[in-house]
Amino acid sequence: MKQLYLHIGLGKTGSSALQSWLSLNAELIARQGIDYADIVPEVKFGESLSGNGIALHHACVDQDFDRIEELLTSTYFFTPGNTVAIVSCELLQGLSLPKIETIKDICNRNAIEVTIVAYVRSVYEWLYSTYVQFVKRASHTHSFGAKSEDLDFAAFHDSLVRYFEVFGERVNVLNYDSAKKDIYSSFAGVTGIATDALKPLNMRVNRSLSFKEVEVLRRINALHNGAFSTQISNFVISQAPDIRSPVYYDAALVERVREDSEVAVQWINNQFALQPPLVADNFSQAPSTAVAVPGKADYEQILEWARAFEPGEAQQQDFVDFLKSFAVVIVKYADGEVLPLIERACTMQSAVDQRDIEEEPPIIARVPLLPRFLVSYFHDVNSAEIHSEDSSFVDRFHVWLDLIAPCAVGNTINPLEDKRVLDGALRKQAGDRPPMSGYSIIEAEDIDTVIALAEKCPLLTIGGVLEVSHVIQLHQGYATKRVESEGGAAG
Template identity: 30%
Template sequence: MSRLLLHVGHSKTGTSFLQALLRENRSVLARHGYDYPSPSWQENEEENAEVGQGNGLVAAQSPHAMKALLHDHPRPDRGLILSSEEFFPQLATASNPELLGQLAIEAGYDEVSILLAIRDPVSHAASLWMQYVKRAGGTAPLERFFELYSVPDLVLRFLEAYGDQPNVSIKLFNYSRHKANLADRLADWLGLAAQDLNAPKVPTINRGLTRAETALQLALNAEIGRRGRILSDALCSVLPEVTAHAAYPAKSVQVAMLDRLSPTFKRLNMRLETDERYQDTLHEPQTLLPHNETNSLSQHQLKVAGSVLGQEIRNLLKSKVDSASKAPHESLDGTVFTAENSIKGSTEPERGG
């Protein structure tokens, strides 16, 4: 039996780690009858080997792209593995969800097997905001993300669209329960033992920012937008072991979000196994730089530093960023980044790490 295996994310559920795990175990997977092909745009096999990167971004863009990939790629004995966070929003909003299974059957696969990870909402919304600041040039306040957060609605839509199809199976786990054993979740999906897989070379991938790093990043973003990711990329790549800081808004903001999504949680949890269900855990509010915290640089100093550096970088780049540089910034594949669309799926394209 050969399956089309799709790891669809969603975002901020250990995706980078799982993609690094798949990439570094390509030869191991091949011995077990699986194929995890390199991304079509990647020229060098070892390029950014320490960074998790999916191989399914192109196929996720449209049914036509998926059909072309399946047509051109030999069918492995046990399955073809594709991974991209972009699968989740694209498939969840597809006008004809049955088409995915049809394309797989036409290509000779017996079924589509989907690995979907979810995450408890408060920690997920906070993590998405951090990713938005890190990689998308974001400056919108944390509270705005909690007001707009609607990922569970998309999860429900996804499960309703694909959960009952005869030739589609979904393996779902809650990242909040399984953060420490992601390799076990992947191995179980593939029918392997966790010890069969080699650990990624870098154990911490795509970490968050510290309080000071976040304050500096926000100030830089305000001047040069998405180009500001040069700072966070360097910090997270060179210093992956640094402990990040999770920022949470006031509990009243957290409760308002949970109350708004309560009907969705009830419908979703009826579909989920007990251990994987959403939990409405509240977190203590955490600001960027509390007044009682001793820092070598104050938040004001960091803002000034980020602003001055950003202005100089902008001048050096001779870019034509308008005075409202907080406006959306175009991504590598044309996606426009705003607070609104950053929380509804992947916060950025995976091409380029």
């Protein structure tokens, strides 16, 4: 039987550093009989890209079961004769219970025993570090604790609960607080890696932000609506890669976290016999000093980035808007820098406008490649079969709309309301037919193809009428070929 170690994080517990280390040493580890598929080699240079398990995560989200099986049986076990493999991706912690069960079922079917590896850390520090990550990558603009989700430990706890429900005692949980000084040895001890001959990772990966950096970047995030969070934070960190990034402690927030996480912390400690035990926080009764409003010196790095950054065409308009907003912020600190920013914004705006003019396609009347057909719907919109809570009509009708969507022109269906009828011969010919409720335009090879689709419409099962008509071009004359389907049978 093969052995798979599935490292799911959890988030902000050294996963990026571990993935960089594993990528750096993938070849040496394979010689020990342990495969780590280096399918995201950029991480060995310090890029934070979610490890080699990102492919498995995508396949699970897409419910691509063949791809999941291929990854678990071939991609991750790639060396002939090796019977141990490691998969790492913190995004896997968010998988739903059915998707976790799918991984287990596929592994069981292929004689692969799975061990889940997860790290946990003191809750308050965990939550603060997660918040800072969102400032860096997801453009958070609020202060820590200003939103309830900042202090919500449930997502981490629920991840462990889901994996425990599926894998039980095969879930190995470790305390990051005690392991972080040598996270590599800790992980190696679980997975059986011999570290003696491996290369050290001589860099700090995915470092957090200082108090001042958080304050500056969350304000800057508000100026670009998330367009440049990653680029700006990476630039700021690159200027001082080894700066300390302590946790910001607020006594009131600490107390809230203690109360809210008590039950979850107890469950984790009891269920996984954690040593040392997980704690709610490492607060020493010394709250952090409030950070002052950023000044000129604090914005200097952002100004340096703004001068040097060259956006691709897709980001140029966002960058123009950012330059203008940033100029307003720094005008009272560095008025000499404002004019160059505005000039750069105007120059780039002119280029964007000119490109839009040049790329605007000429207005050309579209000539259908296939004949077009008008499908008209006639039914009682107040029908009990449609509005009954026990009826499956709505679901069946949406399935039918999905069926015709690939060949529909414009909207799949165009509902009608506020109908006005003019008296005359045409009205009398309609007889007792229900009012017209909508229409679709479909492109198809011939009318018989459209009729075959129309016959599947559930409106026919509740007394509705579908009329299929060939839409002709004026130069072809005015004859219309028409077929009606009524009451569940094609006419």
